[in-house]
Amino acid sequence: MARKKVKLAWIANDSARRATFKKRKKGLMKKVSELSTLCGVEACAIIYGSEDPQPDVWPSTSSEAHRVLTRFKSMPEMEQSKKMMNQEGLLRQGISKVKEQLKKQQRENRKFVLTQLMYQTLDGKGLPDVGTEVLHELEDVIEEKMKAIEERIESLRGATSVPSQLINGTGVEMEMEAVQRQKWFMEAVLNNPPQEQHHHQHQHQHQPTVYYGNGGDDQFANGMPYGDHGSWPNHFYT
Amino acid sequence: MARKKVKLAWIANDSARRATFKKRKKGLMKKVSELSTLCGVEACAIIYGSEDPQPDVWPSTSSEAHRVLTRFKSMPEMEQSKKMMNQEGLLRQGISKVKEQLKKQQRENRKFVLTQLMYQTLDGKGLPDVGTEVLHELEDVIEEKMKAIEERIESLRGATSVPSQLINGTGVEMEMEAVQRQKWFMEAVLNNPPQEQHHHQHQHQHQPTVYYGNGGDDQFANGMPYGDHGSWPNHFYT
């Protein structure tokens, strides 16, 4: 069972490496042939086994292979290297991937935090001293939540043909009301000229870690709402 | 959703074919590079797009590609680019940096989620069905919180020489009690033989994204608690 994720590195164990090589070579050849067939393009793969001086080649008929190779070699190097997928390309791809993940997570984080904020307020904890931008985001979250609730009600009414009276008791409507109230509250807050926000720089010393970064698209920026850019979740308690 | 078995034949539809070509080419390149890395063999792939006269090629530098091709044609070897190493090094460094951030954030996330969990339980919401490992983590968070509270009390007593009676009313002691209660509750839970945790494989379909990877220290793993690996935050509400 393929239980591990397989470290992308030279496999030291001899027999394991050979086994992997065999399996993967086969798979690779299949892929090349598939690509060639499905998309009707010329393709070629050459693989040298560690010991065998005889490489495995696709396509099988060397005439075809030679055709591809010749075509390749007959073109100036400058042009050749343009589209080459090299280690560098793969690495860049890797970075992008991680960075993408990071951003994705940050988005999810923010949403989670906002949801928490919403429920806290619903619980009567009061809304922390957040900026207008945050309030707008909150609004979006609430809207989304409302929509979800409405859909839930719809499905209850429609799919199972439940009499509307029976929906009482599911708690859905109460929740909806609460959210609705919250929404109005939000609007009220937003329509009030927001006071100047101080940045009590040194009152947050006991907060956990604080990252810098601004959520822009800089190389390695971090967009978590935790930063020093406004008042945030850590203010809720403690 | 890959619902079809994909007939192994030329894809007539133009845009579909292009899309497939793009995806599969990328996958193929990755495979080639993996094979080369894992088994330490020389390999090369050349793919001509149906329109672009420029082929996509692996491996990296044209010199490397040529080396393979040349070997295939029994020709002298070409030299290796050295600039590559530097570039590669820098890129790897970049990946490390981003990955580190990712991990840091993940830790932070987890802590935040745990804190929320703690307060939710304090609010009498009840503890969700989490595993023992999570409970242990919760314990740590609570401990840390207790410590912070105690320190706060100390500073109040010491620094400003406030009579202990006046500390009542700051809410600190009440909170401390609550946390203490919580702690005991935790211990009670922990001492109860934890029920077998099912992994309702197909009951979480509405969870957000699930990444591959297992949170180990693999190349591009993702260790967020959000995944499919247990019961988590999304279960708290709605």
Add this chain to the structure above:
DNA sequence: ATTGCTATGTATAACAA
């Protein structure tokens, strides 16, 4: 080493935005 098996990791087809 080879073959066969199966639990997992990955690739990607069909959609959706």
Add this chain to the structure above:
DNA sequence: TTTGTTATACATAGCAA
């Protein structure tokens, strides 16, 4: 068209015979 998402098909690591 590109990008993102999800359900499936597919590839293959680790084992055992």
